[in-house]
Amino acid sequence: VTTGRRRALVGALALPLLAAPGAVAAQSPCARGDATSDVPRRWPAPLDRLIELHARDVELRDALARVQAAARLRLSYSGDLLPLGRRVCLWRERVSVGDALAELLAGTDVRPVVAGADAVVLAPGARAAGDAALPGMARGLGTLDRVVVTGSPAGASERALPVAISVIDGGALAAAGTSTLAGALDQAAPGIWLWAQSPSNLAARYGSIRGASSFGVSYPKIYIDGIEVANPLLFTRFTPEIVERIEVIRGPQGAALYGADAISGVVNVVTRHDGGAGPPRGLLRTSAGLSHSEFAERGVLAQEHSLFVRAGARGRSAGLAATVGTLGPFVPRAASEQLALSGNARAVGARAIVSGTARLVVDRAGAPTSPLLADLAQVPAGAPPGGALATADVVSAGRLASMRPRGGGTGGPYRAPGLEAALALPDTGPAQSLRQYTLGGTATFTPDARWTHVVVAGIDGYRLDGAAAGASIASAVDSALRAARGGADRGTVRVSSVARFGTVGARAGTLTLGAEHARARDATETPAAGHGGAYGANAFARSATWWSTTGAVAQASVAWRDALFVTGGLRVERTAGALDAQVATLPMLGASWVRAHGDVSLKLRGAYGKGIRPPQTVTRGATWSHRVPLAARAHLEPESQSGVEVGADVSVGRALTLHLTRFDQRASGLIQPVTTVRDGFAGGGRLGYELQNVGAIDNRGWELQGVARAGALAVTGSLALVDSRVARLASGYRGDLRPGDRMLEVPARTMSLAATWTSARWSTTWGAARASDWINYDGLALGAALAGGTAAPRDFVGAQLRTYWREYAGVTRVRGALAYRVRAGTSLVLSAENLLDRQRGEPDNVTVLPGRTVLAGLRADF
Amino acid sequence: VRRGAATDDDVSWLRGRLVYRDAPLAHVRADLRRWYGLELVLADSALAARHLTASFAGEPPDEVLRVIGLALGAAIERRGDTAVVRPRRPPAPAR
Numbered sequence: 001v002t003t004g005r006r007r008a009l010v011g012a013l014a015l016p017l018l019a020a021p022g023a024v025a026a027q028s029p030c031a032r033g034d035a036t037s038d039v040p041r042r043w044p045a046p047l048d049r050l051i052e053l054h055a056r057d058v059e060l061r062d063a064l065a066r067v068q069a070a071a072r073l074r075l076s077y078s079g080d081l082l083p084l085g086r087r088v089c090l091w092r093e094r095v096s097v098g099d100a101l102a103e104l105l106a107g108t109d110v111r112p113v114v115a116g117a118d119a120v121v122l123a124p125g126a127r128a129a130g131d132a133a134l135p136g137m138a139r140g141l142g143t144l145d146r147v148v149v150t151g152s153p154a155g156a157s158e159r160a161l162p163v164a165i166s167v168i169d170g171g172a173l174a175a176a177g178t179s180t181l182a183g184a185l186d187q188a189a190p191g192i193w194l195w196a197q198s199p200s201n202l203a204a205r206y207g208s209i210r211g212a213s214s215f216g217v218s219y220p221k222i223y224i225d226g227i228e229v230a231n232p233l234l235f236t237r238f239t240p241e242i243v244e245r246i247e248v249i250r251g252p253q254g255a256a257l258y259g260a261d262a263i264s265g266v267v268n269v270v271t272r273h274d275g276g277a278g279p280p281r282g283l284l285r286t287s288a289g290l291s292h293s294e295f296a297e298r299g300v301l302a303q304e305h306s307l308f309v310r311a312g313a314r315g316r317s318a319g320l321a322a323t324v325g326t327l328g329p330f331v332p333r334a335a336s337e338q339l340a341l342s343g344n345a346r347a348v349g350a351r352a353i354v355s356g357t358a359r360l361v362v363d364r365a366g367a368p369t370s371p372l373l374a375d376l377a378q379v380p381a382g383a384p385p386g387g388a389l390a391t392a393d394v395v396s397a398g399r400l401a402s403m404r405p406r407g408g409g410t411g412g413p414y415r416a417p418g419l420e421a422a423l424a425l426p427d428t429g430p431a432q433s434l435r436q437y438t439l440g441g442t443a444t445f446t447p448d449a450r451w452t453h454v455v456v457a458g459i460d461g462y463r464l465d466g467a468a469a470g471a472s473i474a475s476a477v478d479s480a481l482r483a484a485r486g487g488a489d490r491g492t493v494r495v496s497s498v499a500r501f502g503t504v505g506a507r508a509g510t511l512t513l514g515a516e517h518a519r520a521r522d523a524t525e526t527p528a529a530g531h532g533g534a535y536g537a538n539a540f541a542r543s544a545t546w547w548s549t550t551g552a553v554a555q556a557s558v559a560w561r562d563a564l565f566v567t568g569g570l571r572v573e574r575t576a577g578a579l580d581a582q583v584a585t586l587p588m589l590g591a592s593w594v595r596a597h598g599d600v601s602l603k604l605r606g607a608y609g610k611g612i613r614p615p616q617t618v619t620r621g622a623t624w625s626h627r628v629p630l631a632a633r634a635h636l637e638p639e640s641q642s643g644v645e646v647g648a649d650v651s652v653g654r655a656l657t658l659h660l661t662r663f664d665q666r667a668s669g670l671i672q673p674v675t676t677v678r679d680g681f682a683g684g685g686r687l688g689y690e691l692q693n694v695g696a697i698d699n700r701g702w703e704l705q706g707v708a709r710a711g712a713l714a715v716t717g718s719l720a721l722v723d724s725r726v727a728r729l730a731s732g733y734r735g736d737l738r739p740g741d742r743m744l745e746v747p748a749r750t751m752s753l754a755a756t757w758t759s760a761r762w763s764t765t766w767g768a769a770r771a772s773d774w775i776n777y778d779g780l781a782l783g784a785a786l787a788g789g790t791a792a793p794r795d796f797v798g799a800q801l802r803t804y805w806r807e808y809a810g811v812t813r814v815r816g817a818l819a820y821r822v823r824a825g826t827s828l829v830l831s832a833e834n835l836l837d838r839q840r841g842e843p844d845n846v847t848v849l850p851g852r853t854v855l856a857g858l859r860a861d862f
Numbered sequence: 863v864r865r866g867a868a869t870d871d872d873v874s875w876l877r878g879r880l881v882y883r884d885a886p887l888a889h890v891r892a893d894l895r896r897w898y899g900l901e902l903v904l905a906d907s908a909l910a911a912r913h914l915t916a917s918f919a920g921e922p923p924d925e926v927l928r929v930i931g932l933a934l935g936a937a938i939e940r941r942g943d944t945a946v947v948r949p950r951r952p953p954a955p956a957r
Contacts, residue, residue, distance in 0.1 A: 076916035076933045079884045115929050116921070124935035125950055171922070200945045210878065273899055312896065353899055353943040444943045446903055451940040498941055503948070562937075 023665045043098030044114050044599070044653050045711055050836075053092050053100055058084045063104050064122075066453035071097045077122035078229035082110055109116055114653060117712075160557060160565040162590025162607040163253045164647050164661040164703065166190070169858060170243035170272065175756065176765040177817040177855075179304075180237050185267075186752060186769040186813070188705040189248045190718035191263075191663070192220075193750045193771050195843045196813060196834075198850050199327050199336040200365035202434050202464070203233045203481035207771065207843060208750070209264040210250050211699030211724030212743040213641050213667040214613070216474050220248075221262040224269045224342075225357045227440040227458030230490040230520065232267075233480055234436060234462055236638065237361075239323045239340055241283065244272040250703075251663055252610030252641045256569040256588030259516065259551045263611035263641045263667070273317070273355050280311035287829060291850045292547045292837060293330035295371045300335075304852050318345040330839075333431070336365035356441035357458075367431035367466065370846045373783045408760025436462040440492075449520025451499045461489030461521075475844075486524040493517050498552070507560055512569075514553040520577075521546055547577020549614075555588075566591045575614045575638075584612045586637055603649040610642035615671060615691075637693045640740035641667040647703075655710065661703040672730050697743060699723070712758045719751045736801035744805070745843050747771035764818045771842070772810030777801070779846030811842040825861035830854070866944050880926075881917040890930065898923040900940075905948040909936060 042048070051070040053061045061084040066076045088104055088303070097120070101112045105122065112487075114122040158165065168188040178184050181193035181204060193207040212218050221234040229235050247268045254266040285306045290299030304325035311318060320343045329335040339362045346355040440458020447453075464485050496514035523544040555569030569584040590607030615636040643665025651657045672695045701722035708715045724743040742748075755765030782804050785791050794800065814835040821827045837852040880893055887910060891902045902921055904910045912934055918926050927945050931938035936947045 074917045076914070076929050078933045078935075079913045079915060080911070081935065084881065113932055115932065119921075121929050121932040123932040169922075247887070317896075317899065348895045348899050348901065350941075351901075353901060355899065442902075443944070444941075446901055446941075446944040448903075452944055454942055491927070500939070500946070 014385045043096055043101060046118055047098035047112055047114060049097045050094055051097060052857045053090050053095055055090050057087050057089055060084050060088050060104060063088050063090060067097060067100055074119045081124045082108060159594055161557060162567050162592045163249055164607045164645060164659060166248040167247040170240055170245050173240035173243060175763060179240055185245055187754055189768050190705045190720040191250045193747055199338060200334045200368055202363060202432060202475050204236045205477045208722055210663055211664060211722050212697055212746050213264045214594045215695055217480050217670050218264050220265040220267045221258055222267045224438050225271055226442055226456040227438055227460055228490060228492050230460045230488045231462055231484055239306060239321055242271050242321045242342055244270045251609060251645050251665060252611030252643060253588050255586045256571045256610060256613030257553060259571055259573050260549055260575060261613050263613040271344060271357055273344055280309055282862045283308045285859045287469060287855040289855035291327060291330055291853035292361055293851045294839060295331040300330050302327045302855060316347050328553045331368050331371050331848050333366035334368035338363050351446055353444045359438045363434040365432045370848055372846050372848060431466045433465045434462060450491060450499055454496050456494045457491060459491040461487060461774055463487040469850050484524055488522045488524060489522060490518060490520040510557045512555040516551045518549045546577050550574045563594050569805060582638060586610055597817055599653040601651045606646040608644045610640060612638040612640045614638045636671060636691060637669055639671055641665055657707045659705045660727060665699045666696060668696040669693040672733060696728035698725050698727045714756045717753045721749055742775055745776050746774055748773035766816040768812060768814045770810060770812040774808050775805055776808055776844045778804050778806040779844045811838060812836060827859045829859050830856050864923060882914050884913045884915055887912045899943055901944045903944060903946045905946055909934060909947055
């Protein structure tokens with residue numbers, strides 16, 4: 001502290017000397033620099049670079065150019081704010097860039113501000129209260145100045161947002177070779193945990209989004225360029241090169257803007273719409289390698305090839321991207337292939353910007369079963385399916401949806417996978433097929449400096465055939481995927497207008513008004529009459545149902561001195577369709593306060609929000625609809641989650657950023673399938689269900705995220721502690737959960753750490769993500785009990801299932817990527833997934849993932 | 863000469879490089895429109911007369927806007943594809 005004060009004192013004394021450059025320069029051009037040479041100063045990189053500077057009696061303009069060249073920096077400034085014609089003198093054998101600039105700029109109110117690894121801005125008026133104490137410190141750019149589009153209707157500075165938001169940079173994803181949503185979110189969005197999945201598993205399996213918000217499946221609402229994805233569980237992979245960034249809100253606070261089904265947050269994938277002038281340019285990325293598997297004789301082939309082309313001229317730009325990838329059968333019948341095509345275009349006029357986006361993703365995969373269950377299912381060939389238990393629907397209070405001992409689930413005779421592998425039966429070809437598409441656009445009109453009007457219109461949909469049942473013991477996600485067979489389409493039109501008032505830095509305000517109408521066509525398969533509740537039955541009917549959502553949004557935010565921000569919003573939403581029309585009101589209220597002291601910024605924030613999930617959505621329907629006729633659900637209310645989050649964000653220039661958030665949320669009115677055993681059950685009868693809005697789950701926890709940068713090294717880390725517990729259950733509930741139980745499959749702790757190092761030729765990224773301490777079913781024990789053939793259905797119902805619960809200690813995933821630039825525009829790339837080669841253990845002990853996968857390849861511009 | 867090229871390569875091939883030497887802001891506006899599809903709206907006529915020296919090599923648009931805002935001593939608020947540029951502080955203190 002004493003040293004700091006001394007420095008401050010020296011700095012304060014030195015300032016008057018610096019403040020009269022003209023007079024001093026007139027007498028002795030270079031004396032001034034010598035006078036301050038012994039002032040000890042510490043500059044952040046790159047201002048700490050040492051240079052040799054010999055500038056005698058030159059214009060400031062030329063001196064700045066020399067500094068720029070000597071330090072290999074990019075300097076940005078406005079010439080109108082600097083005395084560029086002033087004669088200056090600076091003659092040093094060794095001087096830091098910061099000191100050189102401070103001397104050259106003495107007498108002005110312009111100071112150097114770090115804006116990047118090699119970028120410095122000469123910024124006017126950057127004086128802050130703490131500057132006098134730290135004369136040499138430059139203010140860096142923290143994440144508070146980052147602009148995000150999620151959480152505000154038309155994009156806003158993160159500084160004013162009252163909620164925690166994670167922004168995952170597309171460039172970083174491309175550098176790390178991350179192309180799965182699980183890889184992106186687990187590494188960079190604390191509080192969200194998405195279980196790793198193989199490409200042959202088509203549905204995302206969310207372990208936690210600040211805990212669980214459903215007794216079925218939890219999932220966020222997903223947008224691609226503002227267009228809602230029809231079934232968020234099916235969005236699992238992306239091409240990182242076409243992603244500008246992914247923005248994530250974890251809590252229900254986003255519902256006031258995004259409406260129904262944002263009960264567990266919002267994920268917004270923003271694609272790149274930039275384009276340069278000149279001839280079309282392209283990028284080719286190709287890589288191939290082997291994926292190790294203990295369930296295959298040798299490594300299986302993994303490959304991915306991508307081609308990107310962009311062009312632009314005079315306000316118009318367009319891009320195309322194509323990616324194809326395959327993974328061999330790491331377990332029998334697990335081979336998969338994916339083709340992704342996307343394109344976008346943008347036209348810019350004097351007052352309007354119109355952009356369009358399109359994507360088509362085709363997945364084809366086999367229908368593998370868990371090889372870990374193979375030993376348990378030594379059913380003699382030709383044995384009749386069934387036995388004591390043809391199909392058991394397990395009371396799905398937790399994440400287990402059904403078990404299918406002995407009987408096939410996807411049609412055709414059942415064969416024990418182990419037997420099939422031993423006989424080397426050929427694969428029967430892809431058994432699952434998924435096509436997804438998005439088509440839409442955004443038009444932004446800016447008639448004047450006050451108003452911005454935005455219109456978003458788009459349609460998203462999918463077609464799914466032959467979804468595999470996953471393991472023989474089906475999770476709720478397996479069930480959701482299977483019930484999503486068929487297809488769905490969702491069209492959305494959203495209009496918003498934003499008006500700005502006041503003056504930034506004094507009093508300012510924003511008013512947003514918006515309206516949205518969405519219409520969805522759900523053509524998922526529903527069981528034919530008489531087959532409700534029976535998974536083994538293949539008698540499915542496809543009949544389209546329609547529903548619509550209409551919402552109106554009003555949001556106001558007020559800013560005072562760019563330091564205190566208060567935001568309040570309300571969304572009124574009406575959902576109509578097969579169910580009775582329902583109207584919901586979704587409020588949001590939040591505030592944030594920002595204080596800057598020199599290089600250090602502190603932001604405190606807090607927000608309340610409420611989100612709802614209608615009883616019927618494409619994804620929701622997947623969980624229940626195949627069991628229960630729609631008529632029986634007419635009385636159901638939407639589920640909701642509400643709660644508060646408070647947090648603090650600290651940034652120290654670009655060197656360090658920390659985000660800490662505490663959340664306390666309750667999901668209530670949760671729909672539960674309350675089980676009833678019908679007469680004649682002992683003779684092999686079916687279970688019956690009645691859905692009720694009775695359950696409640698409390699979710700509390702902490703989220704911490706940090707980024708530290710030093711020179712070419714950047715380290716990011718995150719930690720989330722989540723306590724997700726059953727708060728209330730139906731009185732007639734007969735499932736396996738009890739009030740006070742931890743929700744199954746929700747890890748108590750998730751964490752990640754990643755480091756990126758970049759030099760002129762090399763760049764490398766290594767990351768690890770870990771989830772630990774969760775409770776889930778013991779799939780092997782369940783499988784053994786089911787295969788034994790001696791258990792009765794009631795052994796797998798209700799409290800009996802608790803005997804199959806077990807604790808899972810944890811799972812760690814390590815991945816890395818390395819790139820070496822051979823010459824300009826051409827790099828060799830190496831990437832590795834699942835370096836620890838753990839194929840089992842998440843989220844249960846029967847799921848099998850691809851082992852260590854190492855790809856080598858080339859990336860070339862043309 | 864760029865540093866950290868291996869990572870920057872991932873993005874810069876599309877974006878090329880923008881270099882300004884004492885360029886009128888109108889030129890910068892035109893480039894941002896063409897390059898990034900961003901419309902700069904200048905709330906103050908004094909800002910429109912400003913000149914800029916800068917070079918950008920593959921930064922995302924938000925980064926470019928922040929650099930411009932800092933160099934001009936202005937606040938830039940981005941609303942989707944529009945960026946409104948205002949003086950950082952009110953011209954005269956309120957009352």
